[in-house]
Amino acid sequence: MPTVLALDVSLSMSRPVFQQDRSEEPPTVRQLAIKGIHALLNHIHHNCKLEFAALAVYSSMYEILGSFTRDFDQLKSRLASLAEYDKSCVETALLGVKAVVAEEWGSGTACQVIIISDGSLGVGDSSLRQLVAGSRLHLPFSFPCRLDVVLLGERAELERRGAPAAFQRLVELSGGEGAVHTPEPPLSAKSTLALFRRLAETNYAPFSGVLHCGGLSSRVTLCPPPQTYNRTRDFEAVKRTVSPELRICGFLSVADVASPPAFSRHLVLPAPSESGDAPGEPCSEEDENARTACFCVLLHGGLKRENAAALVNVGEDWYGIVYSWADNKKKANLMLSLFEPGTNVLPWLGDFTNLGPAVPGAPSPFPIKVSRKRSYQQTCVTWTRQSGLHSDVQKVLRHARKLPDKTQNFYKELNRLRSAALSFGFYQVLESVAVILERECTLLPGNAHPDCALQLTHAATALRHPEAPSAGQTDPAAQHAVPAGQLSGVTWPGRGELGQWGCCGWVRAVRLSWSCRFVRRVDYHGAVVS
């Protein structure tokens, strides 16, 4: 993850450090700090090629000396020409860190923050003690972070001033990941370098693992190294680490995985051989490494050719996909997207453990369809706004004016309206629609089909059917009398036994009766079947 180094440049950092060896000029604390930063940057450069680092200095104000870059020499050169400033104030350091991270990465990228100071807590209102007590620190940051504090001073002296404890509180406020580091006494260039080296080794350990694909495998490193997943979810607290064994389970087409959400993304780079270079180091033409076949390259070629992604198991109940990915430039490489831990995190692929061998040549079984339709996929009724009710009544009317051709649609819409009105207890609308239908009946032109008047009158009567009490009724006893069977739809005259299909079977009933339409017209009895 990207690193922000925040170096204290207050006047106290220019204090010379007492040395046992008197032969040399005693170094200042700041010189020790710069040496340490050099060592740290060198370690990152060598072990984690693709890491970014930024450099800020702070006193009572902050200054960004170098924003995030992979060119560490540039940062080192900036360290060479530092001025001396006034007092130390951690608050400004945090503000500086926040500003530089927000500008470059937004809030989604985890960052490593390292504050390097001589342990002076500051004075007055802006001292660390006051800041913590008044909770004026802008912690935790808006981005996930690990905060480490390096205090360069004699351990006993620091502890006497209570600096480690105060800075430890800072670490806790930032989210708890990280620690306060002090060099082994006595303070010297040697102990400072040892401290920074230790910090580098623990925080910048490259990931080393093996990518397996059945019998084929390759040692790989992931860039940036994957972080431990530690989150409290709705139903459980989950803590997972990526196992060094990455196992390919099978392959999926890129269209089927459909831009899945990823917890994190990592470049999959072939690990260097034992003698080896740092990962990500471009191999020269003559290099033996580049000329030895590597499974990663083969996998990349195969996935790109088939436009596929490999489903990879990276730990207990934790999966990801490996695919060919290209930056804007034409440099394609293997990428691992880790999903959220769990086996059922992508609804359109279903449970990962439920994925088995596909029959070659069979059409894609993805996406997995939902078993029950969502509201936007079916015709649900909402009348909370006037427009909703109006459009539903209008649909009925539109079909009513095209009778007898649209008889099926007319009754379908009418029944939808009726059953919704019954569910909502909105009986007045039934009466109102009945009136509208009767009015339509009176407005029928002289040459209208005789069936029109017939259907309209029948529908109006059925809406006022005693089983559906009108809203005007006040007698509670009558309202009690609505049987459960009220849901069966309004049926058109003469439908015989089809009328008993009820609301749910209505569409089917319509399809069936399509064939007996002709018969229906002939054997009309005028009976309302409900």
Add this chain to the structure above:
Amino acid sequence: MSYPLSHKTVFVLDCSPAMERPCGHQFEMDSLSKGRSSGLIPLAPVTKTMWTCAVEAAVEYCRIVWDIYPSARLIRLIANGAQAVSVNDWTAADQHLTTLMQQLAGVMGGVRSAGSQHSLHAGLAAALHALGEPSEAQRADRAADAAAKVMNRGRVVVVSQLADDGQARRLREWFADALLQHNRTADGAAGRLTVHSCELVLVSVHPDTAECGVTPRPPAPLSAILSGSVVTAKAGTQLAPMMMNLVLSHYELASTTVTGIPMKEEQNSGSSANYDVELLHPAKAYESILQGSPADHAHLRTRRDGCEYETITLKWCTPRTSSAELHQCTSASRVTPVDVNSRPSSCLTNFLLSGRAVMLEMPRRSGGKFVSHMLAAHGGEIFMHALGSGRSVLEDPPSVSEGAGGRVTDYRITEFGRLVSDNRLAPGEASEEGGVPLHAALERLARHTRVWPMTLSESCLAALPSLDSLTALLVKDSLSTDEVLECKKAVYNLVSMEARHEPLPVTTSGARGRGVKREEQYRALWSELEALVRAHCRSDGHQAALECVLECRSQGRAAEERLGLDQAMEELDRCGAPVQDSPLSPPPTKRWRRDRPPAQLSLLEMWNQRVDADNALKRLEFSGRLNGGDNNIVKLYAKLDKDKGDEVKK
């Protein structure tokens, strides 16, 4: 197991005579038959009862929740009339809109309260009882581990007309007592759960025309395990938007308005106008994008009339991407439109459900814009993918060709592509032995890659296309008789190839360069083949194939001494493989002198033999020689001599 408060929600809908009164908001119906109704008596407007408003609002609440959280967020409705009637259950089957609507109609008639002795206590008690019932997930948890403590939490929303603050207070106190009482009895009872934490939301509705006698109260703790709030709303106009506010805060949802959706006009199909559609989704869709101070993204937020929540406006981007592209997506959340049946909403949802994706643009505060989200449907559900924005830590990555193995040029990419398509995954059924399908997939992949040379130069076998069928068969779990025969055919084919001294396709790069003798190539091929078949020896069929290879190989070795071609040809004939000689080629007996063991050949003879063989391929053998007697010596112009002799005789 911990369950969030939103795992269980119980709605208590009051059905008292007061709620049967009209809400005071009128729906005008006359305009529906406008244009035709000249001189007709105008239609009376319709009015919903407060009960209807309450049911509608609750159903809309359910619709939103179930669209966005299809499982694990459960809602129950209780109608509180003369007695409390439970409309639905915690079961998954009941947690669906269609089912709920039917159930509502079913109970509607039976719950009306007749008299004045109406009280909400029955409904509240029923709600507590419902919270105490384990949901399917909780039941499964308890069954899996009886000792595990199931954190059972829930929310109760009461919709009723409250008279005054005193009634609200009495209700809260009664509920707090009842909750304690319930937990005391639930502790020991089987099939009952203690309610560890509960929220009581009292929604007081009143007709639009009347004044409200209750003052709203923000959520505040009432006891260690109970918190409560009071909200008020006019039934006709305010209840539905207020319920929307509640659902947003209860389930941590956010609202997005997609603006600038181009739609054809209904009236004038030539032109198109731009429409907006408001969508709801979990707030986490903005988690990684909208952080920092609220002022930074105030320009995105607007408030709609009558709503307390803010909506973020994103612009529709005419889709151009193909689905075969993987976007850098940080989260995917289900969405549901606010106004599900409106024309713009259904237009957008149908567009998405048809399989197309829509990119959404977010304007930057500093000017400019960037693509922040993608709307896409998967399997009938619409998701909003939050896309990565800003700088990536993976920028400027090295190319795969720059790393280890990047300079090797003869990878078997095509064959690996075939391996990829042969090892695709599909949803499967668990096997009878209880193994999950994924294990079967892993096993298959292991079988397919047991022997798999990565480069062409690494393997003679890989370079020989005629053996592809053999490798394809060997990776199978078991071999049928026919398949064994196929394998044998391929092996015999190889035998005949060797016999005919066909050159192997030699790769120029790698260790096996030009100088390698053909015999050595074949020897390497045979040992590679044996290793391959031996590695796959997992069934009787494979065993048979292995035996066949071993047999041929031992014969091949013997043939180095006696060139047992005939036998190979016989075997080839026996298994029905076509002899691949051209009809023009001379009979093999001419090329191979089986009466002379090669071990006894001198160098000159071997050289001659080879030249002869080459020549034999180039031209037809003189028929006279073929019919010739000993030592293949034939007298030329025999007839001429004979005629001459005859003349002389004459």
